[in-house]
Amino acid sequence: MATRREVLIATLGTQPEVVTVALDxxxxxxxxxxxxxxxxxxSTHPEIRESLRRLDGEFLQGSFYAHASIPCLYRRLELKVKGRRIADIKTWEEAGAVFTTxxxxxxxxxxxxSLIHLCIAGGRxxxxxxxxxTAQLLFDAEDRLWHLFSSKAFEEANLxxxxYPGDAQLVPIPLLPYRALSIPLATLLATDDPLRAIEEQRKLVRAEERRRQREFLEEKLSAPERRVVEALVEEVILHHRSPTNEEIGRKIYLAPRTVAxxxxxxxxxxxLFLGLPEEVKVDRTLLAALFSSYFAGRLGEPQP
Structure with missing residues (x-):
């Protein structure tokens, strides 16, 4: 059975052991x-240069990890903006270059x-x-985002x-990738500009949200039920509070019990539509939260 190629991408600061410990x-x-x-x-910064020197020594000819005696490619990726090395990240331009890299x-x-392990314990x-x-934009369910915790004794030993087992541990960082929202990877890989990718994903998420709202309101509800929901949500939008059944009834000419x-x-x-468990409360507050963006457009209100 074929397995995916696995890669460790790690951010580096002044502690090179972050990389080797994560790998180990x-x-x-x-x-x-x-x-x-x-x-x-x-790499012109003395401490970064020393970190790289120690890391270089762990990988023979950039292709063999000596500690574990296994073939493993090793590659540095230096942060630059317009060809200039980034010594520190102090400007929006430098931050943007970091994100893009x-x-x-x-x-x-x-x-x-590749199956990606991204360790963000080192560096700025x-x-x-x-x-x-980046992980939220591009990861799938098998990729992993990691942080690293080390004991004080291990850090002081500078190894x-x-x-020992208690020296360090990898801690997974939970996240909900955009792909979990049914956004295809092909769309995410269409641009090499992360800010543009984020905006494109926002558009797709909003479009999917609107489609789901419309599906529930127009296909799952009867016309009277839809009128009640619309009246409730519009009152919340206009008056910033949840209306009573009597107030909803007066707005659409229904008896309070009929509204209830x-x-x-x-x-x-x-x-049923959302697949919510019984312990999750479904009430008018949730209705307003889920459908305010849908009805705000119809009222001429700005959408979030």
């Missing part, structure tokens, strides 16, 4: 890591069909933030590899 722990878990990509700021590397690995905080944003019965049926249908 992944190998220990049974992952077949075939390539390590290290993303770092300017991480995004393009992950995007290229996805195009190769902004590198971690943009790593998380490249853990000695209609809402009960709507709640049951919405629970």
């Amino acid at each position: 722990l992944l190998l220990e878990q049974g992952h077949d890591i075939q390539e390590v990509v290290v993303i770092h700021t300017s 991480i995004y393009r590397e992950v995007r290229e690995q996805k195009r190769r069909g 905080k902004s590198m971690s933030v943009y790593g998380m944003a 490249m590899h853990p000695r 019965n209609a809402l009960t049926r709507v709640y049951d249908k919405l629970r």
